[in-house]
Amino acid sequence: MKCFRMPEERKSKMYEKWLEAEKRWIGEYCSRVKKRSIMRVVPAVLIISGLLLGILAAVSGENIAEQAVGGMLLGAVVCAVYLIFLLPGLSPGRFVKKISRTVNKLGLSDAEKEQLGREFLEAEADAEGTIVFQMSGPKSKNTPARFVKSEHYAMLEGGYPYAILVRLAEIGRISCSQESKSAVTRSGNISTTYQFTLYTIGFYRKDREQRGLSEEELPDEAMGFFDREVRDRAMKLLEK
Numbered sequence: 001m002k003c004f005r006m007p008e009e010r011k012s013k014m015y016e017k018w019l020e021a022e023k024r025w026i027g028e029y030c031s032r033v034k035k036r037s038i039m040r041v042v043p044a045v046l047i048i049s050g051l052l053l054g055i056l057a058a059v060s061g062e063n064i065a066e067q068a069v070g071g072m073l074l075g076a077v078v079c080a081v082y083l084i085f086l087l088p089g090l091s092p093g094r095f096v097k098k099i100s101r102t103v104n105k106l107g108l109s110d111a112e113k114e115q116l117g118r119e120f121l122e123a124e125a126d127a128e129g130t131i132v133f134q135m136s137g138p139k140s141k142n143t144p145a146r147f148v149k150s151e152h153y154a155m156l157e158g159g160y161p162y163a164i165l166v167r168l169a170e171i172g173r174i175s176c177s178q179e180s181k182s183a184v185t186r187s188g189n190i191s192t193t194y195q196f197t198l199y200t201i202g203f204y205r206k207d208r209e210q211r212g213l214s215e216e217e218l219p220d221e222a223m224g225f226f227d228r229e230v231r232d233r234a235m236k237l238l239e240k
Contacts, residue, residue, distance in 0.1 A: 018117035019096050021124065022157075027092035029144045034090055042079045049075030095162060102163040119150030131233050135159055137183075137196055137226035147223070147230070149237040156223040156234075166221050172206035174238055175219070176231065198224045199231035201238070 053071030057064045088094070108116065123129035124146075131147040135158055145158025157163045179198045184191055202219030205211075213220075225231035 013114075014121065015113040015117035018121050019099065021121060022099055023092045023096045025124075026095045026144070030090040030092050030095075034087065037083070037086060041082070045079050045082075046072050046075040049078070098162040099157065102161070102165045106165065106167055116150075116153055119153060120148055120155070123148050123150040129237070131230060131237070133227065133230050135226065137198075147234040147237070149234070149240075154238060159224060164221060164223050166203050168238075170205050170207075171203050172208070173204040173215070174235075175202045175204070176200070176235055177202060178228070196226065197228075198226065199228045200224050201231060201235060 050068045050072040053074070054064050054068035056062075057067030103113065103116065129149055133145055133147075134142045135145045136142055143158055145156070148155045148157075152168055153165060154168060155163060155165045177200050179200065181196055181198050183194045183196065201223045203221040203223075204215065205220045208215070208220070223234070225234070
C-alpha cells in the first residue's frame with residue numbers, strides 16, 4: 001500500500017483565503033487606476049500631440065493632416081511606453097507577494113499562518129477592528145490603506161513599505177511620536193519641497209535588552225501615518 005505524503009510546504013487554507021481577500025481589496029484600486037489611465041490619459045495624449053503638430057504644421061505651411069497624424073502616432077508611442085511602466089506596478093499579485101514576504105519575515109509556522117489568516121479575515125470584516133483610509137502625503141497618490149488589529153497581530157498596509165506586520169506577543173512596549181519630514185517632488189526641471197509631519201507608532205520587542213538595545217534607541221518596528229487622527233485611532237485599537 002502506498003503511503004500518501006502531504007507536501008512539506010503546504011500552505012494553510014485560511015492563509016490563502018486571506019491573501020485572496022487582500023488581492024481583491026487592492027485589485028479594486030488597481031482596476032480604477034488602469035481604467036482612468038486608458039480612458040482618460042491615453043486619449044488626452046493622442047489628441048494633444050496631434051493638435052500640437054497640426055498647429056506647428058499650419059504655422060510653417062506644411063501639410064496639416066499629415067503632421068497631425070504623425071503627432072498622434074508619436075503620442076501612441078509615448079502612451080505605449082507609459083503603459084509598459086504603469087501596468088506591471090498595478091498588478092494585484094505584486095502587492096500580495098509583498099504581504100507574503102512580510103509574513104515570512106516573522107518566521108511563522110503553517111499553524112501560525114492559519115491563525116493569522118483567520119484572525120485578519122475576521123478583523124477586516126469587522127469595522128471595529130479595521131481602519132480604512134487613504135495615504136494623502138507627498139508621493140502617496142491617495143492610495144488606499146488600512147490598519148488592521150486582530151487578537152495576536154497588527155498590520156499597516158498601503159504605505160512604504162507596502163505592509164508592516166507585528167506579532168503582538170513579541171512586543172513589550174508601544175509608543176507614539178511625531179517627526180518633521182521633508183519631501184521633494186519634481187515636474188520637469190522644477191523641484192518642489194514639501195514639509196510635513198509624520199505621526200508614528202513604535203513597537204519595542206521584549207528581547208531588546210538581550211539584543212543589546214536600550215529603550216532610547218529606535219523601535220524594532222514603526223508604522224507611519226500622515227494623519228494624526230488616524231494614528232490615534234490605530235493606537236486606541238492597540239490599547240484594547
